[in-house]
Amino acid sequence: MPLSLSNGHAVCVSLRNVHITSRFWIGRASAVREGALTAIYQQLKDTGRWDNLKLKWKEGDPQKPHRFWDSDIAKWLEAACYSLIDHPDPALAHLVEEAVDLIRGAQQEDGYLNSYYTVVEPGKRWTNIAWSHEMYCAGHLLEAALAHHEYTHSTRLLGPILSYIEHIKTVFGPDMQQKHGYPGHQCLELALIRAYETTQDSSLLSLASYFVEERGRKQPYDKNSETVERHYYDVEADARGEDAFVGPMRRRGDRFEYMQADKPIQEMANEGIRGHSVRAMYWLTAVAGVARLTGDSGLGDAVRRLWENTTEKRMYVTGGLGAVGEWEGFGPDYFFPNETGYLETCAAVGLVFFAHQMLLLDSFKPIYAEVMERALYNGVLVGMSLDGKGFFYDNPLATVEKDMQRSEWFEVACCPPNFSRLLGSLGKYIYTLTSSDTIYVHLYISSVMELKVSSGRSVKIRQDSDQWKGGSTFTLTGDARDLKRLKLGLRRPAGVHKWEIKVSGVDHSNYSINAAATLLYLAYNTVDASATTLSVTVAYDYTPRILRPHPLDSENHGCIAFAKGPFIYCLESVDNSGIADLRSVRVEPKEDIEECLDVEAFKKWDLQVVTLRTKGSVIREEGVERDVELVLVPYFAWANRGRSDLRVWLPVHRGDGMVNSFASNT
Amino acid sequence: MPLSLSNGHAVCVSLRNVHITSRFWIGRASAVREGALTAIYQQLKDTGRWDNLKLKWKEGDPQKPHRFWDSDIAKWLEAACYSLIDHPDPALAHLVEEAVDLIRGAQQEDGYLNSYYTVVEPGKRWTNIAWSHEMYCAGHLLEAALAHHEYTHSTRLLGPILSYIEHIKTVFGPDMQQKHGYPGHQCLELALIRAYETTQDSSLLSLASYFVEERGRKQPYDKNSETVERHYYDVEADARGEDAFVGPMRRRGDRFEYMQADKPIQEMANEGIRGHSVRAMYWLTAVAGVARLTGDSGLGDAVRRLWENTTEKRMYVTGGLGAVGEWEGFGPDYFFPNETGYLETCAAVGLVFFAHQMLLLDSFKPIYAEVMERALYNGVLVGMSLDGKGFFYDNPLATVEKDMQRSEWFEVACCPPNFSRLLGSLGKYIYTLTSSDTIYVHLYISSVMELKVSSGRSVKIRQDSDQWKGGSTFTLTGDARDLKRLKLGLRRPAGVHKWEIKVSGVDHSNYSINAAATLLYLAYNTVDASATTLSVTVAYDYTPRILRPHPLDSENHGCIAFAKGPFIYCLESVDNSGIADLRSVRVEPKEDIEECLDVEAFKKWDLQVVTLRTKGSVIREEGVERDVELVLVPYFAWANRGRSDLRVWLPVHRGDGMVNSFASNT
Missing domain, CATH: 2.60.40 (Immunoglobulin-like)
Structure with a gap:
């Protein structure tokens, strides 16, 4: 039995013992199985990621490997294993074992396992953990290995990956001769926690705990025979003769805030969460896990404060995170730009992980589950098209000029497999x-x-x-x-x-x-x-309801949003074809919203949704208005039926003829 | 006499014949003279720009020159010459002549004059005009030379630069053996027009006209013995063996829309202005000039339509342009995000140029002057601190967490000297x-x-x-x-x-x-x-007035802004110290706004402004409200008195207790 029970914390359930029977979720999981897993595999092949594990790339060859390629394979592998637990598929199983063979084959004699640093920059292992994604890839490999073990009960992958972790343990740690570093892009920490809960090997928890405690601390460092306090990322950059900070927040004078490594977590808890939102979620997931498993109450308090800041002040109504595209991360409190918000699919996935760890830490706080549900049904689910073959990386709450379309793949390919692995393991979160x-x-x-x-x-x-009625x-x-x-x-x-x-x-x-x-x-x-x-x-009743923005949310002053059960709704052009520009819509904040079980709109994908209908008006420049019936669909379902615009927050009609332009501005 | 008079168009006045007596503008001009010109010169020296004209840089030396460095010198030189016309200053005059000597010394035997392509990439002249800034630098050199001629009546600089233009005329043009290209970053076109108006050399107008007509056209191009229609930027990129499009709008599938070179101007006029806003303004300034001087009515109609699109649908209330930071340029119609808007100082400067050319084209359209005034007193003036030593590149209409500060310099250093040269030549625009x-x-x-x-x-x-009363x-x-x-x-x-x-x-x-x-x-x-x-x-009366947003401006629904005369006002934290977060402010749209001539607030800079006072309230999360008296200052004056937040559009109080958070969202 894991430590957790003796601490009075909750435990997670095993995926093997869960079978989802919800028609809605079976539909989403089959889109992953039939659409995403195949589409992602094809991209892994086509872009050279898959075969790069054969370690045959040479300078001058096309398709130069990238530092994070191994993680893309690993995330797909994890998702595929989850899928195979409930849905045997010999072809997919064959590919899974091929990937396992490739990964095993890429491992070096001393346990090291990273295709980029083996073929592109040999000899530069562990010299740039701030930016190398080496530990990030290790984390995803470990999660894939755990999923493979859950699916096969075999250690054919878990064994080699644990020996890679053994290698990492020799390189990093508190001893004098070890490097005192920690992952540049968090991920390995939470994987170590999951590995510990499977293996009960306490050295895995210790390493996770070390990474958590060391992060953001300055260390005594010997420079020109003088001891100075230095950040580890500066220490390793000095050794390379480079500047440590090259990231997207540099312009703001930031040093490592981008990856939540500018200060120890206790100090961070006083100031709120900052930087890259996916990194932040993976990080806080791990912190909550370490707090639970080690019983460190100080750490628990810090992560609770950061949870509150994240979800009460920096989370969009869809459970999306990350107001600022420039650094794919957090803006100020209550800053929720609609069109330019980033809301990366992976950040919503990370928020589900974080909420789940908080539920394990403090079982009886329904707000954790409410946030998890909000993110899952909205911020996560919107990330994949209904057929499983198109993806969104960023998920704004409004668009103009129909300028957003789902992509089949991204250069930085985290979102598609990340979505898939969460949906594949949904049973764990119920x-x-x-x-x-x-x-x-x-x-x-x-x-x-x-x-x-x-x-x-x-x-x-x-x-x-009942998904729709409650x-x-x-x-x-x-x-x-x-x-x-x-x-x-x-x-x-x-x-x-x-x-x-x-x-x-x-x-x-x-x-x-x-x-x-x-x-x-x-x-x-x-x-x-x-x-x-x-x-x-x-x-309980899933009657449609009206949401209002926080008073400090200056983007949505005077607007409302519509919700029903866990779903946030939106206006999509395709359902409101008479409206040229969704920005011209005004709504009435009345509660008599008509519901309609729509079996036609998404029939192609065998999806039934309840749409909402409400009365509104369309305002025009000349001051003329006309009444319209507005049709709202669940936010996650938008952008599946051709080019369209989207709008979640809708302005309430004020009836004061607010019609003006630059030319007549008095 | 220039052609223009015979066409019935207006003519510009000479700077030599103007003396500004406005206390307000004398103050601003002296800040340029005493602050900016010295500060910019120091930066030109410190960053290596100034001495790079000696052509001594070698690979491996620090301070590697950049492609646009010559333009930074040129803009400073232009501003310095304008200042010297009205304010003799032996030390500045000495520096001006030193710069002239350096530029003359950097000219090659065949007339070519670009320090970057002479020392960093010799042999690569004119191989990448899409991105090289070569013609952009030439344009600024020509403008500087014209200013130097206006100041000294000497051709010591104008002569060499016109011989550089002679060289350019041999390289670019419609003849078979010539390159059919045009500036990547527009600027040379408008400089050629000014040069034509000074020299009456019609070949200068012809070259400007050629650049305007050729831009965005596809050309027959011989590829593998087949004739295909190709964009010139693709032709030159093919010759380099590179991809032509590397710019910031690439992600959107754009090809040259970023620099308004994706299609000819007539087609562009049907769709509205797009891409980088400074480039767009320089471009349209030139198009209006060519239309006026050649009497091309089709071109005139195109530029009038683009003027309307720019100023009626894409201009912020401050005369700022550029809603999207990612490509420093235009977003969709009526898209005016406050905090993330870009509104580059140089774009507002460019809008003044554009409006002025439109006034020369169609004299009696007061709207051109109204836009010019709006941009000048707000979007331009905000770009420099009151002491002339600090600058803003981008000028959002709202900030949160006091995260904006003026900089002393920028890596891309266009705004400080651009501001200075406009203020130095303000007399031309009256x-x-x-x-x-x-x-x-x-x-x-x-x-x-x-x-x-x-x-x-x-x-x-x-x-x-009367600047303040009217x-x-x-x-x-x-x-x-x-x-x-x-x-x-x-x-x-x-x-x-x-x-x-x-x-x-x-x-x-x-x-x-x-x-x-x-x-x-x-x-x-x-x-x-x-x-x-x-x-x-x-x-006429400069009574304070209330502005309302356009109905399609979804960012500012339910908000108002305050104005008086040409000034747009804003709330700045420093004057409203009891308000922790300016987003909590609610206002009443009443016309009884109190005016107060404030001689204290900006006394340090010898500036008197009229502040506005109006009643408002501060809303808090708990639903408690308190009444406050709000103090508003002219937008241009913000960010001079310590770290502060800013807000132009203020939400109107609705009195419906719109208080909510994620946790209580019903």
Whole structure:
């Protein structure tokens, strides 16, 4: 058993024991399987990434390898393994084993494993960890190896990768003769935590913990026989005779803020999260994990403060992160530009990881699950087209002149496989379990799951949730003694008015209710003490609702957004063909929004969605207005039906004839 | 006499005949003289630009020259010459002649003159005019030479530069053996027009005209013994074995839209202005000039349409241009992001040039002068600190977290000297004159000016305008026969309620009035036919006024801005110390705005401004509000009194308790 239980923290469930039955999510997963995994593999082949693992590239050859290429293979491999757990596919399985062979073949005798530094810059290993992506690639290889182990139970990949980690452990650490560095692009830290939870090898947790503690600290450094305090990235840059900081935030006088390495995490917690948003999410995921597994309460407090800053002040309404494209990262608090916002798909994926780690750290905080759900259904899901073959890297909340289209691939190819690996492992995020047999329900996704409770026996939970109307039924099957002891933690979804719980076959259940959740002591007093099945029905309503911006959100002053259940809605030109420019739309903030189950709009992809209809008007320069019926679709579904514009926040009509131009500006 | 008069177009006045007496503008010009010219010279020295003209740089030396370095020297030289016309300064004059000597010394035997291609890439002249800045540097050298000629009446610089232009004329042109190219970064075109107006050498106008017509056209090109239509920038890139398009808009699939060379100007006119905004302004300035001087009415119509697109749909309220930082240029129509807008100082400078050329093309369109004034008092003036020693490259309309500070210099150093040369030549922009003796008043700036009218005699105009209250008196002195014939075209300033004109010593004047201007037939019937002085008093009010955004401006929905006379106002933190975050401010759109002549706030710089005071409130997250008195200062004056935030557009209070956050989003 992992340390976590003795600390009272929650544990994660195994993917093998989860089967998603939600029609909505089965559709999304099959798009990954049938679209994305094939499309990404083809790109890995075509761009030379796949075959580069054969280490045959020579100077002058085309397709010069890039430092992060190994990570692209690894992310695809991870996603493919997850997919194979539930959906056997001999052709895909064959490719997976080919990738495993290639990776094994690329490993050097001393355990080192990085195709770029082996073929392009041999002899320069570990000389530039600030920018080399070496540890980032190692992290993704480790995550892929863990997924491969989960899928095959074999150590054919995990073994070699763990020996690569052994090599890294000899190079980096606190000893005098070791390098006191840490990953330039975070990722290895969280992979080490996952590896520790699989292997129980405490040296993996120690290394993760070392990376977390060392990051941003200055170190005594011997320079011209004088000891000075230096940042490790400066130390290694001095050794190369280069300037350490070459990144995109340099213009702002930043030193390593871009990768959250400018100061130790405790100081960072006082100031808020900054820099590159994907790096930040991977980083905080790892910090939360280390805090949980080591019981370091100071670290726990720091990560809680950074969670609050991230989600209360820097998160878009879609769960997207990163207001500033220039450094793909965070802007100031409450700064949410619509058209120019970056909101990288990978950052929303990272926020799901972070929220999940926070749920493991502090189980009963429904807000973590609410953020996770918001990011998943919106900021993440928008990143892939409905057919699984087109991707968005950045996800603004509004466009003008129909200038955004999904791409088949990106030069920096993180988003497509990252999306795929999250969707492939979605089953992990629905529940967590504590040592005192409380099952927390974080996501209302129809599924069947087996959990091993403290007695050592399994309990099966069948969840039937209505994706569009709201409401869930949980059917628990197991030994009567276990059912009697179980507690069910139920999150009250955001914005619901109704919240009623009924337990069948139970005479008297005990509840503990707060505004955001119910903790249900399931079988406190059962009628039939030997019942092996319990049914819990939770009634809640996914009535459409109106969201308003934060008062300091100056981009969206006077606007509202529409939501229903976990979905944020948007206006898309394709559904509102009479409106030439979506910026001319004005809405009324009335609650009588009509719902319509639309089976036609996305029929091509076998997707049914509920669209919203509301009355609005279109304002024109001459001051003339006309009434229109507006059709809104879930944000994630936009940009699948031809070139279109998008708008999430819509201005409320003010009826004061605000019509003007430069020429008549009095 | 230039061609222009015979075409009925207006002519420009000579800087030698203008003396500005406005206290406000004398202050700004002395900041340029005492601050900027010295500061820029020091930077030119320190960065190696100045001494690079000695052509001694060798590979391996520090301070590797850049392709645009010559243009930085040239712009400083131009500004210095303008300053010396009115303000003799032996030390500055000495530096000017040193620069002239250096430039002369850098010229090659065949007339070629570019320090970068002489020392860094010898042998590569004219092989990459798309990106080399070679013609851009030539353009600035020519403008500097014209300024030096205006100041000294000597051809010590103009002579060599015109022989450089002779060299360019042999290389580029329509003949078979010539290169059919045109400047990558526009500038030479407008310089050629100015040179033509000085020298009357029609070959200079022909070259400008050739560049204008050829730009964006595809040419028959012999490739593998097949004739294909190719863009010149592709032709020259093929010859280099490179890809022609490496610029910042590449990601958008653009080919040369960045520098307005993707299509001929007639097609461009159908679609609106795109790409880099400074290049666009220099370009359209030249197109308007060529249209005027050649009488090409098709070209005139194209440039008028592009003027309308630029100023009606793509210009910020401050006269700033360029919504998108990524390519320093235009975004879609009505796209005016506040915090991330680029609004390069040089683009506002370019808009003044463009407006001035439009005034010469179509004299009696007051809107051109209104835009010129708006850009000058706001988008241009904000670019330099009050002491002349600090500069802004980009000029957003709002900031958060006090993250903007003026710089002493920029790697790409266009803005400081560009600002300086415009301010040094401001006298040129106040009036234009037509062949039928109409004097158009474009800017209400106190000054004394001599104009040569059609009789060949001079008329002197003394203008006394009140910068802050509004109202002007024009005293015209000259031969009675001339005064009798003169007409005065008076633009009614934007937003004034009062508009009254009185002419002293005149029994009966004749007026022609439209909404935006008055054309005054001055001395139609004088009492004293021999009067040699006439006084015209124009009463108009610079009462504070409220501006509203265009309905399609989604960034500023529900906001207003404040203006008074030509000045746009802003909220700056330093004057509103009780407000932690300017985004929390709400205003009331009432017209009773209090004015206050503030002699203290900017006393250090001997500047008096009128500040505005209005009632508003500060909203807080908890829903609590408090009333505040807001102090607004002219936009140009912000960022001089320590770190501060800025906000031009301010949300109108709606009183509907729009208080929310992610956590309570129902």
